[in-house]
Amino acid sequence: FYLAEGDHRIRLVSDGGGVWLHSLRLDGGDTVADYAQVRDAYRKAGYGPAQNVSVKVQAEQSKLKSDSSLMPIYDRSSSRTEPYDAYRIRLNTIGGQNWKRTGQWISWEFEVPESGLYRIGIKYRQNLLQGLFTTRRVYIDGKVPFRELEHVRFPYGDEWNLKWLGDDEPYLIYLEKGKHELKMEAALGELRET
8 A cells, every 4th residue: 555654544444243453564565685685695794604514303393383273293105204103103294284275384493503504405295286386485583584485386296305495506594503493384476376
C-alpha cells in the first residue's frame, strides 16, 4: 500500500465472528541483497572459510516449529537415514507429508566452534511431488542472508540426497563462533505465479 507522509487511519470491519489482535505492523520491507553482493562484502571484510570444521544437526532434533503436525517421524526405507535400525522404530526424520503448507517452518539450533565462512548441506528426500520440486525459504538467525535463499528448490527423487545450498558452487555464509539458528519455511517460490 502506498502511504503518503502523515497520519492515517486503519479500520478493520468484522463480517461476523470474533478476532483477537495483538498488534498491527507497518513495514517498509527489507531489501535482500543477492549472493554476489554478500560474497563481495565478505571478501572486503577479509572473511575466510572455517578450517577443518564439520557440524552435523539431526533433523528430528528441531528447536521450534510452527505447527504441531511437524513432528519427528521414522524412515526405514534406506540405511542412509540416521539413526538407522532395520528392526526397531527410530525417529530419524521430520516433515514429510505434513510439511506441505506454505508458511510452515521448522528451526534447528547449532553451534560453530570458530568464526568463518561455512557451506550448508541438507540431506533430504522429496518423493511426494512426482516430477516437481518443493521450495523452502532459508533463514539464518532470523534473517534470509541473501535473495537466493528466498526460494531453494528440492527436486523430486526416491533416494536420499545431499543438497548444498548453492548446488554446484555452494554458498559460503559467514557465522560467528557460537550458537546459531537455521530455519526452513515452506514457500511457493517460482510456483507462486502459477
